[in-house]
Amino acid sequence: MSLKKSILLIIIILLIDQASKIYIKTHFRLQDSVEVFSWFKIFFIENEGMAWGTRISDFVSFVSERTAKIALTIFRIIAIFGIGYWLYDATKKQGSKILTIAIALIFSxxxxxxxxxxxxxxxxxxxxxxxxxxxxxxxxxDTLLHGKVVDMLYFPLYKGYLPEWLPIWGGQFFTFFEPVFNIADMAISTGFIMLIVFNRKAFPKAEATE
Incomplete structure (x- = not known):
């Protein structure tokens, strides 16, 4: 897959991601939800931290939330340059199509x-x-670098109380799938899943060398 096609894929995903976020942000109040199906809802929340709403300050207590937010954003910016170079290098070396698509998804x-x-x-x-x-x-x-990530895709596939005989969690109310995410999160997850599931096809030269 060429670099031009990879960039086109990135642009398409970015447009879909940002269009969905801007629409939600300008049409929903925080915590507003719309049921599409019983197992799928549009549910508007904002994420200030990492995946699943985790924050750096949750692990490093002496760092303020605002400082941690800036550190996380700067780390993401540095990481994106690394991923961009990885994509460039993969296309330059004519890496497998699966590898290129996966990197493009993660990058976007x-x-x-x-x-x-x-x-x-x-x-x-x-x-x-x-x-x-x-x-x-x-x-x-807020100020530059302190924006919150817009999430809206919610798939509560199952809601109910767990059986009493189940150790530790028995009798507790349980929701699967609990996290709320967005198109960007889907792209990142899909890219990583592709690298794991199709590892041999993604890195054929490494496999051959071994």
């Missing part, structure tokens, strides 16, 4: 969430008890 997903983290704080007003405004007159809800 990471870039999509970086855009939120870097710019959304200054581009939008907050969504608490109101629908956000794009480029509000009074300024955004």
């Amino acid at each position: 997903g990471a870039m999509g969430n970086i855009i939120d983290s870097v710019f959304y704080g200054v581009l939008f007003s907050d969504s608490y008890m109101q629908v956000a405004t794009f480029l509000p007159e009074g300024g955004g809800y």
